[in-house]
Amino acid sequence: MPRALITGVTGQDGMYLAEFLAAKGYEIFGLIHGQNNPRIPAVRRVAPSIHLLDGDLLDLRSLIRAMETSQPDEVYNLGAISFVGLSWRQAEITSEVTAMGVLRILEAIQVHTHNDMSRVRFYQASSSEMFGNVHEVPQRETTAFHPRSPYGVAKTFGHYMTVNYRESYGAHACSGILFNHESPRRGHEFVTRKVTRGAARVALGLQKRLTLGNLEARRDWGFAGDYVEAMWLILQEDQADDYVVATGETHSIRDLLDIAFSRVGIEDWTRYVVQDARLFRPADVNLLVGDASHARARLGWKPRVKFRDLIEMMVDDDLADLQRGA
Known part of the structure; x- marks a missing residue:
């Protein structure tokens, strides 16, 4: 063993x-x-x-x-x-x-x-x-x-x-x-979980606004x-x-918001999201996207879960968790 x-x-x-x-x-x-x-x-x-x-x-x-x-x-x-x-x-x-x-x-x-x-x-x-x-x-x-x-x-x-x-x-x-x-096990302080949980809370009437920093930042x-x-x-x-x-795909915070709020039946998230300059990083990274061809060639590895499926998985978990708590 x-x-x-x-x-x-x-x-x-x-x-x-x-x-x-x-x-x-x-x-x-x-x-x-x-x-x-x-x-x-x-x-x-x-x-x-x-x-x-x-x-x-x-x-x-x-x-x-x-x-x-x-x-x-x-x-x-x-x-x-x-x-x-x-x-x-x-x-x-x-x-x-x-x-x-x-x-x-x-x-x-x-x-x-x-x-x-x-x-x-x-x-x-x-x-x-x-x-x-x-x-x-x-x-x-x-x-x-x-x-x-x-x-x-x-x-x-x-x-x-x-x-x-x-x-x-x-x-x-x-x-x-x-x-x-990311995943449903991600800490609540990270932006993906902040968005998925925020969307779930807004949909359940537990929260009126979601405050975020830079919506243009892009990540893989x-x-x-x-x-x-x-x-x-x-x-x-x-x-x-x-x-x-890496996945080799890049998405913005706006893309993340689109999917998360759509999953809870809200198509226009702009009514619920507020930007706060205090949440901007002193020196941000605007575009990260990886080339995992070395891992694919040597290890035979490739990602299975797509971005949309990932965010919807996280929203569903947050909804279930909040409903259990309610």
């Missing part, structure tokens, strides 16, 4: 990955910070046999202990402070967790393996936010990075540190440069459940490498 250690297991990606690996017969260990995390019951529902270990990406010793306890064949580093907007207000802690956390877990693997790092396969959750002020469209593995947020800078550090350990120490260390990926949105399969496929390759994981 293969063994996997997942950091960030209580997040959207962590839960989908735990569920995916459990179905493949893995023994799964999930790193959590503190035993009172409110999302622990949700993790146990999707992966009942998971072993939860106390640890922190800020604490190298706890990561070494987690390695010794789990004895993993594969490590998936999904832990991060991942809300981009927050990173300007909390740049230091974002850097400590999202950037230095990668270094610490690579160091923990090095200590655990007694410098034979190829014994453990490592996946780093890199991000399309590293491309930032894009140098070419679409973005691929060779596109230069120009991050436009403290979060993007931190992810770029973690990405290059992963490459450095691969080249310097022979680590089987890979990165998936994932473009935006996919389904998180599809993307965790790519993470696993990346680590099954004998040669460690980095891969863009």
Whole structure:
């Protein structure tokens, strides 16, 4: 039975990955910070046999202990402070967790393996936010990075540190440069969930207005459940490498609003949406769209869930959740 250690297991990606690996017969260990995390019951529902270990990406010793306890064949580093907007207000802690956390877990693997790092396969959750002020469209593995947020800078550090350990120490260390990926498990602070839940609340008479920032920003949105399969496929390759994981399609916030409000029977969302300049990012990214041809050719991976189906899935889940609460 293969063994996997997942950091960030209580997040959207962590839960989908735990569920995916459990179905493949893995023994799964999930790193959590503190035993009172409110999302622990949700993790146990999707992966009942998971072993939860106390640890922190800020604490190298706890990561070494987690390695010794789990004895993993594969490590998936999904832990991060991942809300981009927050990173300007909390740049230091974002850097400590999202950037230095990668270094610490690579160091923990090095200590655990007694410098034979190829014994453990490592996946780093890199991000399309590293491309930032894009140098070419679409973005691929060779596109230069120009991050436009403290979060993007931190992810770029973690990405290059992963490459450095691969080249310097022979680590089987890979990165998936994932473009935006969403699901009903996405946190309410993210714009997709803010829109789908807002549309559901407006339709149910629980909310009159939805306040948003830049409606022109465009992103490449996919389904998180599809993307965790790519993470696993990346680590099954004998040669460690980095891969863009994306749909190759781009949509604006306006497109997102069109689909979400239409799903609840409202065709003209402009009566319910208010723009607030305070929600604009200090330095925004206007166009992100990925070229996943490398992943398609090497891994045989491609996204299954279309953008419209994804947003409608999220709206339906929000409606059901709010109706249960009512």
